[in-house]
Amino acid sequence: MPYLAQVLNAAPAEVQTGLRRAACTFPHFTLLETGRAHGAFREPLDRFDWLAAGGCLRRHRVAEATPEAWSELAAAWRAKPTWLFGVLAYDAKNAFEPTAESRHRPTLDQPDWDFYEPAWVLTCQAGELTLYLPSSATLRPEDWWADIQKRATSPRSTSLTEPARWRAGWTGETYQEQAESLQALMHAGDLYEVNLCAPWYAQGAADPASVYAALQATADAPMAGLHRSPETWLISASPERYVTVRQEGESRKAYSQPIKGTADRALPAEALLASEKERAENTMIVDLVRHDLSRVAARGSVHVPRYLQVRSLPTVHHLVSTVEATLRPETDWISVVQASFPMGSMTGAPKIRAMQRIEEHECARRGWYSGALGYVMPSGECDFNVVIRSLLADASAQNWMGWAGSALTVLADPMSEWEELHLKMKAPQEALTSSHPSHG
Numbered sequence: 001m002p003y004l005a006q007v008l009n010a011a012p013a014e015v016q017t018g019l020r021r022a023a024c025t026f027p028h029f030t031l032l033e034t035g036r037a038h039g040a041f042r043e044p045l046d047r048f049d050w051l052a053a054g055g056c057l058r059r060h061r062v063a064e065a066t067p068e069a070w071s072e073l074a075a076a077w078r079a080k081p082t083w084l085f086g087v088l089a090y091d092a093k094n095a096f097e098p099t100a101e102s103r104h105r106p107t108l109d110q111p112d113w114d115f116y117e118p119a120w121v122l123t124c125q126a127g128e129l130t131l132y133l134p135s136s137a138t139l140r141p142e143d144w145w146a147d148i149q150k151r152a153t154s155p156r157s158t159s160l161t162e163p164a165r166w167r168a169g170w171t172g173e174t175y176q177e178q179a180e181s182l183q184a185l186m187h188a189g190d191l192y193e194v195n196l197c198a199p200w201y202a203q204g205a206a207d208p209a210s211v212y213a214a215l216q217a218t219a220d221a222p223m224a225g226l227h228r229s230p231e232t233w234l235i236s237a238s239p240e241r242y243v244t245v246r247q248e249g250e251s252r253k254a255y256s257q258p259i260k261g262t263a264d265r266a267l268p269a270e271a272l273l274a275s276e277k278e279r280a281e282n283t284m285i286v287d288l289v290r291h292d293l294s295r296v297a298a299r300g301s302v303h304v305p306r307y308l309q310v311r312s313l314p315t316v317h318h319l320v321s322t323v324e325a326t327l328r329p330e331t332d333w334i335s336v337v338q339a340s341f342p343m344g345s346m347t348g349a350p351k352i353r354a355m356q357r358i359e360e361h362e363c364a365r366r367g368w369y370s371g372a373l374g375y376v377m378p379s380g381e382c383d384f385n386v387v388i389r390s391l392l393a394d395a396s397a398q399n400w401m402g403w404a405g406s407a408l409t410v411l412a413d414p415m416s417e418w419e420e421l422h423l424k425m426k427a428p429q430e431a432l433t434s435s436h437p438s439h440g
Contacts, residue, residue, distance in 0.1 A: 002135045002378075003082075003083065003121065003132040003133060003378070004132070004135050004137075005131070006130070006140075006141045007129065007131075007141070008122065008129040008130065008144070009129075009142075010145055015122070015148070016031075016050060016052075016124070018145075018148050019031055019052045019152075020209045020226065021151075021152035021209055023208070023226055023228055024207070024209060024228070025151040026054040026055060026151075026228065027056065027228070027229070027230045028053075028054060028056040028059075028085075028116045028228065028229060028230070029052075029226075029227070029228040030054070030118075030227045030375070031050065031052045031225060031227075032052070032223075032224075032225045032373070032374065032375065033224045033225065034046045034047070034049075034050065035049040045241065045246075045255055045257070045322075046222075047125070047244075047383065048123050048124060049125060049127070050124050051122065051123040051124065051375065052121070052122045053085045053120065053122070054120055055119025056117070057134065059115070059116045060073050060076065060086070060113070060114070060115040060116070061113070061115075061229075063106075063111045064094075064112060065089075065091060065092045065094040065095035066094070067095050067096075070096070070338070073334075077376070078332070081378045081379070081380060082378050083117060083118055083121050083375065083376065083378060084115045084116070084117060085116060085118055085374075085375045085376075086113065086114050086115030086116055086373075086374075087113065087227065087229075087234065087371055087372065088341060088371045088372045089112045089113060089367050090366040090367065090368070090369065090370045091112050091365065091367070092113050092341060092342070093341060093355060094112070095112070095338075096338050096341060097355070099356070100352070100355055100356075102359065103359050103360075104359075104362075104364050105365060106365055106367060107199075107364055107367050108231075108393075109232050109395075110368045110392065114229055115376075116229075120132065120133055120144065131144060164202040164206070164400065164429075164432045164435075165203070165204075166200050166201070166202045166402075167201045167202065168198065169199035169200060169363050169364060170199075170363060172415065172418050174363075175196075175198060175414065175417075175421075176414040176418065178361045179196055179408055179412070179414035179417060179418075180414060181361060182194050182196060182357060182361060183408060183410060185357060186408075186409065186410045187410060190353060191349065191354050191357060192284055192348070192349045192350070192409070193281060193284050193285070193348040193354070193407055193409050194348035194357055194358065194408050195345070195346050195348050195358070195370075195407050195408070196358070196417070197346075197358075197366065197369070197370065197403050197405030198362070198403065199369075199401055199402070200401070200402045200404075200429070201401055202402075202429075202432060203398060203399055204400070204432070206393075206400075207435065208228070208235055208393060209226065211235055211391065211435050212226045212235045214431040215235060215237045215391070215427060215428060215431035216237060218314060218315065218430065218431065219237035219239075219313065219389060219427045221237035221238055221389060222311075223236075223238040223239060223385035223386070224236055224237050224238060224385075225374075225385065231395050232368070232392060232393070232394060233392065233393040233397055234368055234373060235390060235391040235428075235431075236373055236385065236387055236388075236389070236391075237390065237428065237431075238385040238386055238389055238390065239259060239311070239316075239318060239389065240257065240258070240259045240385060240388060241385060241386070242256065242374075243255065243256045243336055243337070243340060243382070243383075244256075244381075244382060244383040244384070245332075245333045245380065245382045247379060247380070251327075252326070252329075252331075252332075252380070253324060253327065254293055254297070254324070254325045254327055254336045255322060255323065255324050255325075256289050256292075256293065256322075256323045256340065257322050258282070258285045258286060258289055258323070258343065258344060259318045259319065259320050259386075260282040260285045260319060260345055261275070261279070261281055261282050261318060262317070262318055262406075262420060262423075262424070263316065264316060264317075264423060265316055265317060267317070272318075272319060273308065273319065277409060278319055279308060281409060282319045282321055284409075285321075285344045285349065285407075286304060286321045286323060287349070288349045288351055289323045289340070290302050290323055292340035292344065293325040293336070293339065293340060294325070295339040295340075296327055296331040296335045296339045297325035297326060298327070301325055302324070302325045303325075304321055304322065304323055305324055306321060306322040307322075308321055315427055316423065316424075332380050333376055333380055337384075341372070342355075342370065343370075343372070346405065348407065348408075367392070368387050368390075368392060369387055369388070369401075369402075370386065370388065370403070371387045372385060372387060373387055388403075388404075388405070388424070389428060390403075390428065391428050391432060402428045402429065404420075404424040404425045406424075
């Protein structure tokens with residue numbers, strides 16, 4: 001479906017707030033907030049300040065990933081390139097790797113991928129708003145904005161009906177047992193690094209847009225997003241970019257920015273950069289990402305222009321590296337995802353063995369956690385985050401889930417890693433809890 005671009009004359013901050021408040025009125029809705037400056041640093045790969053989409057002209061939803069289903073999605077988009085917004089679950093890996101499988105049942109309603117072709121797209125770039133509508137639409141930009149304003153003022157629940165009480169899927173002792181089991185495999189030479197993750201659960205009806213606003217107010221995440229399908233809410237304060245594909249002159253390039261290495265913001269950033277363990281974790285994943293992208297890259301074009309950068313967010317420091325590749329002419333965003341998903345920062349190394357050990361040791365299916373949320377443009381450019389520091393809820397926004405993970409190596413102390421999981425879950429948990437009137 002071709003789209004026509006029109007300028008929307010309105011204040012970007014007002015429109016952004018209105019879209020957040022209107023999210024619950026659309027069965028399909030996505031707001032992606034990239035392009036945020038963090039102190040003196042602004043990420044050069046951020047194309048938009050933010051962008052949003054809503055409505056659904058066509059949906060590509062697959063409950064259980066298979067190679068055939070992925071081929072169908074690829075064929076449909078390549079035949080008619082268009083805007084797509086949506087999510088790849090971690091278990092989409094089963095479409096790309098013949099030896100991958102999922103032994104746990106799905107939690108909530110999180111299909112292995114769920115993309116929609118939107119009825120409208122709004123982008124904010126350098127403060128300018130552009131509205132994309134199907135070429136057949138007769139709606140004017142000012143009429144669209146009036147409709148959003150009306151939706152934003154519709155009645156909605158604004159707080160928890162009762163305080164949310166979080167319940168961990170594992171005890172610290174259980175986590176330690178699983179971590180030590182994986183470390184024994186590392187000592188035996190079975191793998192070098194693995195990302196071990198655990199879930200948390202809560203109940204209590206809350207307004208997802210309010211929870212998202214509370215989470216972003218604390219996390220100020222550079223790859224954040226609020227996403228709704230008819231079945232599931234995703235509230236993401238992700239700091240990590242999985243992959244972006246860009247057209248640069250005559251070349252099409254792919255970039256990935258794996259994060260490995262996390263420390264509490266209360267600690268000096270220099271300590272994170274000096275940590276042998278944290279540097280080793282990042283280096284192993286950079287090598288894995290380089291290998292993944294080399295499968296679709298022009299010979300000799302994969303390199304690491306930025307290595308072990310410290311990024312400081314309000315609650316944590318991160319070590320971030322940037323991997324770049326020039327794509328071969330016959331490849332596109334679909335090829336890049338197929339070659340690199342799931343992202344190495346959420347698996348470990350070697351990647352296939354790490355995925356197999358993850359299935360054996362984790363207590364539940366990851367679902368959308370450690371998958372990717374993002375968009376694809378008709379040009380084939382795309383941008384996807386890594387779904388971490390996130391909350392998931394069912395359609396009623398009453399049953400909530402969060403996950404956290406940490407990279408294990410032979411140098412890791414399991415109980416310190418368990419504490420890191422709690423650190424990563426702190427902001428999402430508090431965002432939900434703060435939606436109760438007693439905390440307001």
